[in-house]
Amino acid sequence: MQFYIGRLVIGVMALALTACEMPAPPPSKEDLERAAKAAFETKVQDAVKRILRDPESARFGEAGGYFPDDETACGEVNAKNAFGGYTGDDHFAYDHGRVELMSDDSNAWMVLSKKCTVSAQKNTLIILKGLRETITSKTYPADRREKELPKLNRQIEEAEKAVARS
Numbered sequence: 698m699q700f701y702i703g704r705l706v707i708g709v710m711a712l713a714l715t716a717c718e719m720p721a722p723p724p725s726k727e728d729l730e731r732a733a734k735a736a737f738e739t740k741v742q743d744a745v746k747r748i749l750r751d752p753e754s755a756r757f758g759e760a761g762g763y764f765p766d767d768e769t770a771c772g773e774v775n776a777k778n779a780f781g782g783y784t785g786d787d788h789f790a791y792d793h794g795r796v797e798l799m800s801d802d803s804n805a806w807m808v809l810s811k812k813c814t815v816s817a818q819k820n821t822l823i824i825l826k827g828l829r830e831t832i833t834s835k836t837y838p839a840d841r842r843e844k845e846l847p848k849l850n851r852q853i854e855e856a857e858k859a860v861a862r863s
Contacts (some may be wrong), residue, residue, distance in 0.1 A: 737765035741791045748796055751777040758786055764816035768793045771813035791829040822856040829853060 746752035757785040761772025788799040790809030
């Protein structure tokens with residue numbers, strides 16, 4: 698009898714322990730950034746689909762960029778025309794909710810795509826500066842630092858000039 702009671706107690710304790718769940722750790726900064734970028738991509742793609750003849754047929758290309766901080770994006774989309782055939786990639790530009798296709802109005806598209814280009818230049822500059830921090834750290838091999846740092850500094854200088862011109 699005691700043997701069964703002991704087994705019953707162990708079973709109840711095991712069941713109680715499995716019912717207690719540890720809280721999930723908070724998401725990392727990287728996870729939050731990835732989620733925000735994915736949400737922005739979806740927002741942009743939905744906006745692009747709204748101006749297409751057949752929104753469900755939209756296929757977005759890999760080229761382009763999504764810049765949530767600046768609310769700009771550019772890329773390629775292929776969708777079906779009125780005859781049901783795919784027309785080939787068309788360039789799109791997005792800026793704060795406004796979308797233009799290059800095939801619809803190339804002048805309006807050019808204005809929006811310029812904003813996308815500026816965002817891309819800003820992001821490039823941020824990446825290059827982060828790379829410079831890595832190269833100048835003590836853990837980076839000194840021989841490689843001496844070789845790579847002058848080239849990187851020139852690239853940063855060029856990127857800063859491009860951002861300043863825009």
